[in-house]
Amino acid sequence: MTTHVTVIGLGAMGSAMAETFLKAGHQVTVWNRTAGKAGALVALGAHEAASPAEAGELMVISQIDYQAMYDSLAGVDLTGKVLVNLSSDTPSKLREAADWVAGKGGVLITGGIMVPPPGIGQPGAYTFYSGSSDVLSRHEEALKALTDVTYIGADPGLAMLFYQAQLFMFWSGLTSFMYASALAESAGLPVSAMLPYAQETYGGLAGDGPMGFLKHLAAEFEARVYPGEPNSLHMQAVGMQHVVHTFEDAGLDLTVPVALKDLFARADAEGHGAESLGAVIESISKR
Template sequence: MTQKNETSVTVLGLGRMGQALAGAFLKAGHPTTVWNRTAAKAERLVSEGARLAPTVGAALAASPLIIICLTDYPAVRELLDASENDLAGTTLINLTSGDSAQARATARWAEQRGARYLDGAIMAIPPAIGTAEAVILHSGPEADFAAHRPILDALGTVSYLGADHGLASLYDVAGLAMMWSVLNAWLHGTAMLRTAGVDAATFAPFAAQIAAGVAEWLPGYAEQIDRGSFPAEVSTLETDARAMAHLIEESEAVGVNAELPRLIKAMADRSIAAGHGAEQYPVLIEEFGTPR
């Protein structure tokens, strides 16, 4: 059942994600103004109670809180940079995907025009918006986040990362690195087992168990990284490198692509050559932190 709430919000951009954001605000009872370059995309939201602004300027004037979800950061600047658009006194929350440098530059640009600015990242698919499964990251001035937290809670599980406007984007891509690394490891293992007639569904529960077990190592490994000390409490990097060699050999023997394990072993070999062979696996943070 839709609740009644007097706090208004404007959503700029009505792609699938923008529509989901506006729909969540409406469901929570917030008076919601929407704008999109193609007005037809607003029809369903208007039927649910949203107000369609005829211009960007009208959309900005309708609410003190502006949620932006466009294709990229240049599109945000192009949309809002028109001289007739008054940003003074508004709070912009930009949930457009981009990088940390763009986030920081856009924050400076917005502040020069009298707006408050929070950058954000959506770690969810559109159907999850409005549920606890939707994780929405925010970075920028904490007071601005706290002031609008009651409205933002309508979107899902919202979190504040810090004053640096670039943090939301950095967390976003760090999360993607985790996601793809886990999926790639599973795909590699699945490809190997398929050569023995084991299907992906059979391997998946075992793979999930391994992934969950490795996740439990992270807090202890994080302590080592933050201390800059890597005592071999479990195994040495040299031991791990021998296991990597076995993975490469087995992959090649069964006819599976071995590029990924060869890459990781090359990093381990460099670390060992630098004198870290007797330390524990997180010492590879130095390799990951070195551009090549």
């Protein structure tokens, strides 16, 4: 079924989405705050709007943040419009935005798109969505041209909560590999010497085997019970001090190792030393 889609924001992500909608056979209107970015899309069949007021019912937004949406649509009548905003911000900002759009007569569907621009329209790509399930269902077929649709819940902030959580795990995981690689290089070793063990560690964390800590931790978090034997949090806190000293001796940056050492030490000092490493979540959550 052909849908009239208006893409607001023609950066790398918005342009990729507009092109993907076109390839899927949809009628596409595009608009960008800075003129001059629509030429290639127009050549592919898109219509460049002079104003967002020309948008059809379905508006897909890809901008730097939610303030950009306010700036772009401040004077636009949104009555009957469905805004699917895939911009990044905070869950609280998305909840405020849902009220703002509703006050202008429209409905906001929030999203967190979990692939970079080259992944748009590719197998395995997915996006977290939240807001009205009924409204999302009406436009799910069109949105599936971009990625799989993963509905999180009615709370408009949930899509961004999952999105930011995933990004944090992604960035911190890659950063830890950067630190490990720098440590290997400090000893004159190639990074490739560290790679197979890093792959084993990261893959094992998500698995069901002895190293499948994610599954074990999730169970501990939900039960709020953290068995500390045979490896107590206190032992991990002491071990993290050794990690910091190792990076210090190698002359490397200490920002992330020290932050982790301080977090473990605080959880230990707050009385969780005899429990497992999972008890650190109590200090993170400030329970």
